[in-house]
Every structure is written in C-alpha cells, then in structure tokens.
Amino acid sequence: MGAVLVLTVVALVWIAVLLVKDETAGDRLFVLMALIEAVLLVQLVVGVVQLSGTDRDVSGVLFVSYLIGVLTALPIGAFWSLAERTRAGTGVLAVAAFTVVALELRLDTIWGGAGA
Amino acid sequence: MRDLSSGPGRVLVFVYGVFAVAATGRSLVQLGVDAERAPVAYSLSLVAAVIYLVATTCLLLGGRRSWLIAVAACTIELVGVLVVGTLSYVDTALFPDKTVWSHFGQGYGFLPLVLPFVGLAWLRQTRPQAQRNP
Numbered sequence: 001m002g003a004v005l006v007l008t009v010v011a012l013v014w015i016a017v018l019l020v021k022d023e024t025a026g027d028r029l030f031v032l033m034a035l036i037e038a039v040l041l042v043q044l045v046v047g048v049v050q051l052s053g054t055d056r057d058v059s060g061v062l063f064v065s066y067l068i069g070v071l072t073a074l075p076i077g078a079f080w081s082l083a084e085r086t087r088a089g090t091g092v093l094a095v096a097a098f099t100v101v102a103l104e105l106r107l108d109t110i111w112g113g114a115g116a
Numbered sequence: 117m118r119d120l121s122s123g124p125g126r127v128l129v130f131v132y133g134v135f136a137v138a139a140t141g142r143s144l145v146q147l148g149v150d151a152e153r154a155p156v157a158y159s160l161s162l163v164a165a166v167i168y169l170v171a172t173t174c175l176l177l178g179g180r181r182s183w184l185i186a187v188a189a190c191t192i193e194l195v196g197v198l199v200v201g202t203l204s205y206v207d208t209a210l211f212p213d214k215t216v217w218s219h220f221g222q223g224y225g226f227l228p229l230v231l232p233f234v235g236l237a238w239l240r241q242t243r244p245q246a247q248r249n250p
Contacts, residue, residue, distance in 0.1 A: 062145055069141065077130060084126050091127040099134050102225075 004043060007036045008100045015094045024085045025093055033074050033093075036100065040071050047107075056111070063110050070103040120178045120186070120242055128238055131231065132172040138224075139165035139216045146213070154213040160200055161215040164228075167193050171235065180244045187239050194232035197221060201229065 011032050018025060044067045051063055077096025081089040121129045143161035151158060167189050174186035201220035204211045211218050221228030 059149075061149070065141060065145070069137070072137075073134070076133075080126065080130055084122060086123070088123045088126045091124075092130045095127060095130050095134070 004036060004039050004104055005101065007032065007039065008097050008104070011036065012094065012097045012101070015090060015097060018090050019087060019094065022087050023090075024087075025081065025090055029093070030078065033078060033097075037071070037074050040074075040100075043067065044071065058111055063107070066103055066107050066110060070100055070107065073097075073099040073103070120175045120183065120239075125175060125238055125242070128235065129172060129175045131227075132168055132175060132235070135216070135224075135228070135231065136165065136168035136172045139168050142216065154211065157211045157213050157215045157218065160196075160217060164193075164196065164216045167196065183239060183242065183244055187236070190232045190235040190239060193228075194236070197228050197232065 011029065014029055014032070015025070018029070047067045048064060051058060051060055073096045077092050077099075081092040081096075083089070119125065139161060143158060143165045146154075146158040146161055171186055171189040171193065174182035174189065197217045197220060200215060200217035204215075204218035214223055216224060216228055220226055
C-alpha cells in the first residue's frame with residue numbers, strides 16, 4: 001500500500017513534468033508503471049490472504065473488488081494513451097495514475113472498516 | 117467531423133470511463149448488499165452509472181447521432197448532480213447513504229460536478245455544424 005502510493009506519486013510527478021515540457025512518455029515511464037502494476041498484483045495476493053485471516057469488520061466483496069479494480073487502471077490507461085502519442089495521451093496516463101492513488105486511499109478506508 | 121475521442125476528448129473519455137466503472141460498481145454493490153437501506157440513493161447511483169456509460173460509449177463511437185446523445189447524457193448528468201447535490205443537503209432523510217452525486221460529488225473530489233461542464237464544453241467545440249468552417 002505504502003509502496004504503491006510512493007511509486008505512483010513518483011509516476012505522477014514524472015508525468016506532470018512530461019505534460020509541462022509537452023513530451024510523450026518514454027519506455028522508462030512505462031517500466032515504472034509496469035513495476036507499480038507488479039506491486040499491485042502482490043497487493044492483491046497479500047490483501048486476499050490478510051482478508052481471510054482478519055477478524056476486522058471489513059466488507060470482503062468491496063475490498064476484493066477494489067483490489068482487482070485498481071489493477072485495471074494502468075493497463076487500460078497505457079493502451080488508451082499509446083493510441084495517441086500527444087500531450088492528451090500523456091494526460092490519460094496522469095488520470096490513470098491519479099485513479100490508482102484514489103483507489104488506494106479508498107482501499108485503506110475500506111480496510112479500516114468503512115462500508116460502501 | 118473531428119473525432120470525439122481524440123485530443124482533449126481522449127482524456128475526457130478515460131475520465132468518463134473511470135466514472136462509469138466506479139458508479140456501476142458502487143451501485144451494484146449498494147443494491148446487492150443492502151438495497152432497502154436507501155433505495156432512492158442507490159437507484160440514483162445506478163442512474164448515474166448508466167449516464168456515465170452512455171456518455172463514455174457515445175464519445176468513443178463519435179458521429180452526429182452519438183454527439184446528440186452525448187449532449188443529452190451530459191445535460192442529464194449536470195441536472196442530476198445539481199438536483200441530487202442540493203437534495204442531499206436539504207432532505208437528508210432521503211439520502212441515508214451517499215451516492216456518486218450526493219453533496220455535489222464530494223466523495224469524488226467534486227469531479228462529478230466539474231465533469232458535465234467539461235463534457236458540454238468539449239461537445240460544444242466538436243459540434244457537427246461547426247465542422248464545415250474549420
């Protein structure tokens with residue numbers, strides 16, 4: 001969770017710099033996003049394991065759907081962005097990364113026991 | 117005509133897509149888990165979800181008809197977020213639980229309030245009649 005947030009914020013700053021300079025995303029940014037995606041996969045596994053072993057009042061369906069949902073943002077964003085390599089395409093990456101941050105924060109709230 | 121999903125439209129489609137997924141997921145969970153708790157609020161969540169889905173699809177498809185439907189969807193969205201937003205402050209009994217649009221989309225960084233304005237502005241720029249004199 002913490003690792004995801006740190007990496008994603010780094011990606012967001014990176015994308016912001018690209019947007020200001022009007023450059024398109026290079027391979028290294030996509031490597032970073034792949035890394036975030038890998039950490040998100042680990043998070044899914046760890047999250048499900050922790051969920052099965054917790055006696056907290058966590059909404060299981062909600063929690064797991066968020067764990068899976070957060071996995072979809074970056075790949076879809078990346079493909080949607082690559083179809084148009086302009087500043088707008090880079091903007092899509094920014095929205096995708098921001099979505100990951102928002103979902104991570106929601107995951108944290110849900111884990112804390114808040115409902116839908 | 118200019119593609120509805122290129123340039124700024126590309127970002128817009130993605131944002132609408134995120135909201136379509138978010139609102140659909142939310143309404144399904146709400147209606148599936150505890151539909152009786154706040155039927156009005158949860159039904160409105162579903163309405164919002166459908167509107168976002170329609171808007172996303174129309175922006176993706178492009179063309180004159182899609183443009184018209186997208187304008188309608190964004191207008192309903194604007195009215196919806198304003199009415200639901202106001203009602204959620206005025207008549208709290210009607211909304212025991214939150215929806216995407218309650219409190220003007222506070223739970224979503226007020227983006228649901230901003231989105232229809234951006235959507236309509238983009239549609240205004242891409243309106244079919246304007247394409248003849250670029």
